[in-house]
Amino acid sequence: MKKVVIAPDSFKESLTALEAANAIEEGLKEVLPNVEFVKVPMADGGEGTVQSLVEATGGKIEYAAVTGPLGDKVKAFYGLLGDGKTAVIEMAAASGLELVPITKRDPMIATTFGTGELISIALDKGVERIIIGIGGSATNDGGAGMVQALGGRLLDGDGVEIPFGGAALANLSRIDLTNLDQRLHHVVVDVACDVDNPLTGPKGASAIYGPQKGATKEQIELLDAHLAHYASVIKRDVGKDIQYIPGAGAAGGLGAGLLAFLSADLKRGGDLVIEATKLAEALQDADLVITGEGGINHQTIHGKTPICVAKTAKQYDVPVIALAGSLTNDYTNVYEHGIDAIFSIVPGVMTLEEALQNGYENLKNTARNLAVVMRF
Incomplete structure (x- = not known):
């Protein structure tokens, strides 16, 4: 059985880390019912x-x-x-x-x-x-x-x-x-x-x-x-x-x-949270890890959750996908730090308020679409 570890940070003002993990799992399960999912809510030491x-x-x-x-x-x-x-x-x-x-x-x-x-x-x-x-x-x-x-x-x-x-x-x-x-x-x-x-x-x-x-x-x-x-x-x-x-x-x-x-x-x-949650143990036999947070940009490489998760995953040669509410033009530097692919969960033009209110559905739908492509 394939194993996917779901390890997102919170999507600030929209979803807690656990809610984000639940949304990702729900979307993936619609297409991948026979995959083992392990949820590990994350944080980087700050709020949440x-x-x-x-x-x-x-x-x-x-x-x-x-x-x-x-x-x-x-x-x-x-x-x-x-x-x-x-x-x-x-x-x-x-x-x-x-x-x-x-x-x-x-x-x-x-x-x-x-x-x-x-x-x-x-x-x-x-x-x-x-x-x-x-x-x-x-x-x-x-x-x-x-x-x-x-x-x-x-x-x-x-x-x-x-x-x-x-x-x-x-x-x-x-x-x-x-x-x-x-x-x-x-x-x-x-x-x-x-x-x-x-x-x-x-x-x-x-x-x-x-x-x-x-x-x-x-x-x-x-x-x-x-x-x-x-x-x-x-x-x-x-x-x-x-x-x-x-x-x-x-x-x-x-x-x-x-x-x-x-x-x-x-x-x-991020390192403290990874240690406390025993993320490394969950990743040892994983086939994929999905992480993410509200926004990914040039600052993400400086100890933010997706990078900490990616660095741990690479110790076990596990591919890493990140999902985010927003991506800035300079987000691509994360590819040099262990993240293999990034997807925005926002389906089209909308206000920030709408994006925050619809965070769960947007994240679930993105995960579902991702699962269709994966087809483990």
């Missing part, structure tokens, strides 16, 4: 990673009230995977930009405290591994709030805890980790990080991502200086030099905080 990994492993999503970026309570979520030993967190669920109205965005005061609270809640579940996706942050505090939520103390010259936000780092005098949650010593922390920005400098957290979080030019300069000071105190008190490590600047410097205080490993998000 929790849902994809939960669906792929038979886990569950948990909800919790935590501290939002501006100090108010928000309803956040995290995932417990099917193995019962792994938690998955999207920092954006607790500390994300989308939680803050445009008019109120302010990285001078925004905090990652809620992300730390999610980590603590996951530890309460007795997990042995935590996967953290760190895209989409509203913060620029270097993970200061995160470590405060986990028991670390960031003190000013008078021995008083500094307040939330990137501005407060200017007054940091000493870091005390005496009361840091001891359970952190017994878990593996892997971070889905798809950028290589250092903590500070012209390519650092403040300069590159500060503007989208509401920072003015003057504030960017201040935030960058404050993070540099923060890094120097970490180096002195924690013994870790994290300032120029690639990825330290991710999520407003949360990457640096995770490196410094949780001894985390920064990894490509």
Whole structure:
């Protein structure tokens, strides 16, 4: 019996990764009833990673009230995977930009405290591994709030805890980790990080991502200086030099905080998801893999799901077909990275709203047409 692995990412604002996989399977089955289909919902470490990994492993999503970026309570979520030993967190669920109205965005005061609270809640579940996706942050505090939520103390010259936000780092005098949650010593922390920005400098957290979080030019300069000071105190008190490590600047410097205080490993998000879903095992005896996402363009080769799936498939000489809602003129560079063929699922001229609303049918019909040609 022929075997087809279906491993798409979500089609943003239209379909979750599992819904996309279901649509592809439904279309293929209309023509290929005697083929074995294995669905492995995917993600690249960004938005949708929790849902994809939960669906792929038979886990569950948990909800919790935590501290939002501006100090108010928000309803956040995290995932417990099917193995019962792994938690998955999207920092954006607790500390994300989308939680803050445009008019109120302010990285001078925004905090990652809620992300730390999610980590603590996951530890309460007795997990042995935590996967953290760190895209989409509203913060620029270097993970200061995160470590405060986990028991670390960031003190000013008078021995008083500094307040939330990137501005407060200017007054940091000493870091005390005496009361840091001891359970952190017994878990593996892997971070889905798809950028290589250092903590500070012209390519650092403040300069590159500060503007989208509401920072003015003057504030960017201040935030960058404050993070540099923060890094120097970490180096002195924690013994870790994290300032120029690639990825330290991710999520407003949360990457640096995770490196410094949780001894985390920064990894490509797609690779983490592939590992957690055991995609390689499914591909070993496959005849074809179908992947895809909402849009495929020149940026797809930089660690996006279709490329991660393709690279894994090529280890077993499995052909790769990608399906996408939109294709830009420069999409063809993906052919050099393991994808053999690409098809748009949009059948004709339509508005974006129509394309999003009809995503399931369009994807199913494209898969059905593809199956007619395949004829295993």
